[in-house]
Amino acid sequence: MIGRQLTVVASFFLVGSITSMNIVPGTGQNIFGVSDGAQAFLNYGFQGAVITTILASISWQLAASAFPIAFLNNPATYILLCLALFLEFTGLCSGAWVLARVLKTTLKYQYDEVYVGTPEERAANNHADKAYGDDVGLAGAGFRGFACGSRDALDGPIASVDVIDDAA
Numbered sequence: 001m002i003g004r005q006l007t008v009v010a011s012f013f014l015v016g017s018i019t020s021m022n023i024v025p026g027t028g029q030n031i032f033g034v035s036d037g038a039q040a041f042l043n044y045g046f047q048g049a050v051i052t053t054i055l056a057s058i059s060w061q062l063a064a065s066a067f068p069i070a071f072l073n074n075p076a077t078y079i080l081l082c083l084a085l086f087l088e089f090t091g092l093c094s095g096a097w098v099l100a101r102v103l104k105t106t107l108k109y110q111y112d113e114v115y116v117g118t119p120e121e122r123a124a125n126n127h128a129d130k131a132y133g134d135d136v137g138l139a140g141a142g143f144r145g146f147a148c149g150s151r152d153a154l155d156g157p158i159a160s161v162d163v164i165d166d167a168a
Helices: 002-019 036-043 046-066 068-072 075-090 095-107 112-116 119-124 161-167
Strands: none
Touching: 002 046, 036 046, 046 068, 068 075
């Protein structure tokens, strides 16, 4: 579930930012009297990410695998599960949204109307959408609608009503 994963990642960043320090190494203000190299390492907040990984992620997985019934009967677990499922239901955390936004921005995608025109423009250019009969699909089911554009690779443009009437 992506909602759970994003919650864990958000907690990593939160705890990492809380536990990061802004002590300049070499000024004699090092925490616990550690060396300057160790103080530079502690300034990154990596220790918070390690603590979050151990306490917020792995320990709960171990508890759930050791005592599954007690873990599932916990009301807090149920509330968190409902929250994660609701977040998943909304679709806000879907990776497809992020991927689509990145592709739209980098490749300058536009709406279909820019590329193929509106239905009215396509009809005016003699490329109206094809209508499918009611017998399309198995036992009348299947695709019910119009194909965008008037031509397949081997079709010509749709003939106008006047041409059809003259041929009859």
